[in-house]
Amino acid sequence: MSATEPDILVVGGGPSGSIAAFDLAQKGYDVLLIDRVRHPRQTVGESLLPSIWRYLDHMGVSDAIERDGYVKKAGGVVCWGETISEISFRDFAYDRPGLHVERDTFDLLLLNAARGAGVKVREGVRAERFVEPADGGRGEVVLVEEDGVRSSVFPRVLVDASGQAGFLARLRDWRRLDPDFRFVSLWGYFAGSRYVGAGGVVRAFEEIASHPPMTFVSKLEGWGWSWHIPMRRLTSVGVNVPVELYREAVARHRSVEDYFLATCADTCYLRDLLSGATLANGEVRAIRDYSYATERIAGPGFFIVGDAAAFVDPIFSLGVVLAAYSGRLAAWAIDRTLRSPSQAERNRDLYARQMRGRYQLARAMALPSDKAEATADARTWFDFFSDSEKDLMWSAASMTTRSANVVRAADSEAVMTLKRQDLHALHFL
Amino acid sequence: MDRFDEIVLEWIKTVPSAQNMAGLNARSDLIGDGVLDSLAVLDLVSFLEGRFCLSLPVEEFVPENFRSVAAIADLARRLGGSAS
Ligand SMILES: Cc1cc2nc3c(=O)[nH]c(=O)nc-3n(C[C@H](O)[C@H](O)[C@H](O)COP(=O)(O)OP(=O)(O)OC[C@H]3O[C@@H](n4cnc5c(N)ncnc54)[C@H](O)[C@@H]3O)c2cc1C
Numbered sequence: 001m002s003a004t005e006p007d008i009l010v011v012g013g014g015p016s017g018s019i020a021a022f023d024l025a026q027k028g029y030d031v032l033l034i035d036r037v038r039h040p041r042q043t044v045g046e047s048l049l050p051s052i053w054r055y056l057d058h059m060g061v062s063d064a065i066e067r068d069g070y071v072k073k074a075g076g077v078v079c080w081g082e083t084i085s086e087i088s089f090r091d092f093a094y095d096r097p098g099l100h101v102e103r104d105t106f107d108l109l110l111l112n113a114a115r116g117a118g119v120k121v122r123e124g125v126r127a128e129r130f131v132e133p134a135d136g137g138r139g140e141v142v143l144v145e146e147d148g149v150r151s152s153v154f155p156r157v158l159v160d161a162s163g164q165a166g167f168l169a170r171l172r173d174w175r176r177l178d179p180d181f182r183f184v185s186l187w188g189y190f191a192g193s194r195y196v197g198a199g200g201v202v203r204a205f206e207e208i209a210s211h212p213p214m215t216f217v218s219k220l221e222g223w224g225w226s227w228h229i230p231m232r233r234l235t236s237v238g239v240n241v242p243v244e245l246y247r248e249a250v251a252r253h254r255s256v257e258d259y260f261l262a263t264c265a266d267t268c269y270l271r272d273l274l275s276g277a278t279l280a281n282g283e284v285r286a287i288r289d290y291s292y293a294t295e296r297i298a299g300p301g302f303f304i305v306g307d308a309a310a311f312v313d314p315i316f317s318l319g320v321v322l323a324a325y326s327g328r329l330a331a332w333a334i335d336r337t338l339r340s341p342s343q344a345e346r347n348r349d350l351y352a353r354q355m356r357g358r359y360q361l362a363r364a365m366a367l368p369s370d371k372a373e374a375t376a377d378a379r380t381w382f383d384f385f386s387d388s389e390k391d392l393m394w395s396a397a398s399m400t401t402r403s404a405n406v407v408r409a410a411d412s413e414a415v416m417t418l419k420r421q422d423l424h425a426l427h428f429l
Numbered sequence: 430m431d432r433f434d435e436i437v438l439e440w441i442k443t444v445p446s447a448q449n450m451a452g453l454n455a456r457s458d459l460i461g462d463g464v465l466d467s468l469a470v471l472d473l474v475s476f477l478e479g480r481f482c483l484s485l486p487v488e489e490f491v492p493e494n495f496r497s498v499a500a501i502a503d504l505a506r507r508l509g510g511s512a513s
Contacts, residue, residue, distance in 0.1 A: 054468065093463065325467065332471045349487045354467075383492035384470065386463035 006032040009155035011127040016306025017161030018110040019327035025117040036126035040104035047215045047317040050094040055324040059113040072097040074212040078399040079268045080219045084423040085399045091419040093388040100231045133301040158302040174295040181291030184246040186260045187238030188284045193277040195230040200423040218268045260284045298348035303330040310359045313366035357381025364409030365397045374411035382410035395420045432512040433502035455498040481510030
């Protein structure tokens with residue numbers, strides 16, 4: 001490939017970027033992928049739905065996932081006010097489990113699969129500027145190396161997979177924060193936490209290889225919720241709280257760490273799971289304003305994928321599978337367009353509508369009840385789901401009292417079956 | 430079953446998730462039963478556009494048009510596709 005004129009430039013080596021790059025390289029294009037950091041790199045988002053296997057199989061990494069022993073999760077348990085309920089993936093026609101993955105090594109596995117397909121990867125290189133192509137020609141992207149040296153590449157198509165950093169959205173001022181989701185997430189990694197297994201049975205961390213865990217979600221006092229995601233060595237624990245509440249509360253504590261640990265200790269069952277566990281390195285991480293949409297996600301010579309396009313709320317672990325889907329959809333649209341430029345407009349439109357529909361449904365699942373509105377895109381999107389996928393969305397949403405929202409947003413008459421077990425309490429052995 | 434139905438049915442049979450679907454026919458619910466998911470539909474559109482020399486307008490990218498082999502064949506005919 002020409003060093004400065006690849007067919008495709010992908011900005012970002014997270015799941016969305018690696019998958020888009022993989023597909024396009026497989027279809028025979030010259031693909032250059034850059035990331036401003038070097039992988040493996042830390043990032044949040046560790047609980048994956050079983051639909052992730054579709055993408056792992058496609059990239060040929062499923063054996064490696066098995067070999068490396070990533071934790072398999074059987075479903076989810078939610079403690080929401082007075083109700084504790086459980087769903088198991090096998091009730092929804094999935095023959096494989098979900099996963100709890102350390103994202104540093106997981107993302108590297110995907111990036112290496114892209115390399116294996118012929119993608120050229122350059123790390124420690126940041127995208128700084130983009131000039132849209134004129135008349136179906138090449139665009140220009142200005143890159144900055146770690147030592148500050150600038151250079152330009154001229155791809156036919158730019159895939160912006162820059163995650164929360166939102167390379168293009170920030171450059172063009174296209175990002176719109178979601179007024180209903182002004183949240184802060186705080187999280188840390190614990191050693192020696194007990195975990196929730198099937199049937200709401202609480203187990204010692206050492207049992208994780210023999211008894212698959214559930215992702216455990218708990219409603220916080222007031223507004224907000226927590227996650228508990230046991231992985232191979234450590235357990236990821238996070239709390240999501242509204243920005244205002246966070247500001248007030250932190251002021252009452254000695255430090256952010258102090259506030260985080262106090263919130264964990266105040267939360268239904270989380271305190272019990274964490275009793276005797278230690279916060280690794282005493283370190284608490286934070287991210288705020290991670291809920292937004294982007295005014296334009298496709299245009300002449302560019303597609304925005306994954307979190308760079310939109311993100312709502314991590315409550316249903318949709319982030320990575322959505323990112324993966326958007327990567328494949330964009331790769332499809334780009335390939336169709338390069339083969340037949342007269343379809344460019346149609347392909348962009350199709351991409352944008354699909355992504356809008358998914359975003360609106362994800363938003364309806366996370367919104368407090370009665371706020372969701374029906375939209376045509378959400379409906380189209382919802383009706384592409386299989387019967388068991390619909391059952392899963394509906395049952396999962398019901399655990400946090402959001403099922404009416406899903407039906408309203410999708411404007412759906414589908415007959416769905418609630419497949420969840422109500423637990424009266426967690427059982428400590 | 431005309432030529433359109435046959436061509437579409439042959440293609441559907443190559444989808445991995447169709448392999449364990451007993452009694453697959455022109456009326457089987459491909460979406461509800463999970464044979465065609467959102468990714469398989471993309472491959473199908475590529476196939477239809479190439480095989481029948483047609484172009485699918487974005488408004489036609491709705492689940493009703495992909496629900497069964499019969500619906501897909503109707504779509505191809507309606508868009509002026511050629512089965513030769
Ligand atoms: C608090 C929280 C909890 C979450 N929990 C879950 C969960 O449990 N399950 C789940 O599925 N999802 C979860 N998510 C969502 C999930 O993390 C994301 O959806 C997913 O990581 C998106 O992948 P991506 O490829 O789009 O971006 P990322 O994985 O963020 O990758 C983006 C990459 O782009 C690079 N980059 C950025 N800017 C530039 C630039 N200018 N030039 C070059 N490179 C650049 C970055 O270095 C990075 O490596 C959570 C999100 C949040 C905020």
